Ligand code: ADP
């Protein structure tokens with residue numbers, strides 16, 4: 001592809017102003033638009049809120065024919081198309097929510113060249129009729145949105161995306177632009193290879209979101225912690241609270257409401273009407289809080305979300321980044337806050353082990369979780385850790401909890417040995433495995449029913465851990481998990497040794513841990529900006 005002629009550049013600028021009402025492109029957008037307008041293929045990595053849509057919408061308007069947008073976000077197509085139409089763009093969509101008549105109308109418009117943009121659900125490409133339809137019209141480009149869905153090992157795989165590898169063979173002259181906000185080296189390589197975009201130009205935008213303050217704290221009393229955050233730092237602000245289960249969503253939405261904070265639930269178990277109503281209230285009203293499962297948010301474009309709170313540990317750093325990325329799209333200071341505890345780790349491990357997929361798939365999910373844990377337990381800057389994960393260098397940011405209140409580290413070798421040797425003894429003597437709570441009870445010398453039942457008060461390690469409190473032991477176990485020095489076994493959440501455990505037990509390896517940080521106060525967090 002060549003550089004566009006100057007009259008084309010003018011047309012691009014004119015479209016930006018006239019249709020979208022913006023005077024200037026954001027970082028990176030112009031290069032991408034010009035490249036695609038001139039017929040080049042592109043792989044675009046840009047964070048959520050970075051402005052990916054314009055990168056294919058403007059080329060679709062400037063080039064002859066219709067831009068075909070493949071998107072998994074069927075629920076949002078109507079909204080996207082409505083917004084485009086309101087701006088005078090001739091847009092339509094085809095998905096399973098329409099009846100035959102509605103589809104016929106859109107198809108006819110496409111064939112007659114009356115559409116600038118046509119949104120397609122990926123599964124429609126499986127139908128020979130769709131392929132024939134595309135042959136009958138004039139295609140300006142293919143935009144593959146949420147392109148990470150093609151990654152079988154990623155966190156959001158959609159089998160239908162695999163078919164997109166065939167686009168290039170079938171329509172070799174039509175430029176393709178794949179876009180995603182998920183961007184490890186590995187995912188990027190996989191997207192490029194599966195979509196045959198290895199020779200395409202890759203545009204990688206910075207993933208830093210400097211206005212988001214990242215904070216991760218140990219979960220002690222999740223409800224109270226959340227309430228304190230909202231009341232002291234975000235009164236009257238719009239925000240999203242993510243929970244792992246529907247049940248927990250309902251519980252927390254009710255809890256907030258009872259405490260004078262306007263909150264609505266959102267999860268896949270609610271009927272479509274309630275979901276739509278709650279979503280549109282969130283978009284329209286000021287200062288509403290949505291308590292939701294991760295079903296909420298894909299494609300949500302609300303600029304003034306002031307906080308994203310996680311009450312449960314996300315399954316991957318990609319997920320965490322995407323979800324927290326919904327905060328502060330307007331560039332103003334915003335908070336990404338996460339509370340996590342030992343039980344989260346145990347639950348997620350169980351979900352992985354009992355979930356679907358083969359051994360390799362589960363191993364991959366386990367690696368995702370390990371990276372997330374490492375982010376939680378890092379004594380260094382959260383942002384550095386996050387950006388490094390996405391292959392980007394960074395300096396300590398001064399705007400995350402660990403920068404504001406650097407955690408002390410301490411030599412936890414002896415406590416680590418106490419935990420591990422208890423696990424060894426239980427394993428050896430009883431051929432039976434136990435969870436973290438029981439092991440901590442042994443260390444603390446508690447004579448409860450379970451301990452008596454198994455004669456665990458006779459163990460050599462019984463009562464040898466009184467130097468730490470229960471919560472502190474939980475912290476030790478959590479950090480041992482994050483460092484891979486101990487593992488959680490599938491079925492009962494039992495603790496088991498890893499290969500690295502032996503080094504610690506032999507005294508060949510020192511274990512340094514972060515001291516559980518004091519919670520940064522609202523004041524400390526604000527003055528640090
Ligand atoms: P993404 O798909 O990358 O998450 P969007 O395309 O939805 O991001 O854009 C995010 C927001 O930024 C939208 O509200 C969009 O209108 C706005 N935006 C995009 N490009 C520009 C620009 N050049 N100038 C101002 N606002 C922009």
Ligand code: ZN
Pocket residue numbers: 380381382383384396397398399400401402403
């Ligand atoms: Zn930092």
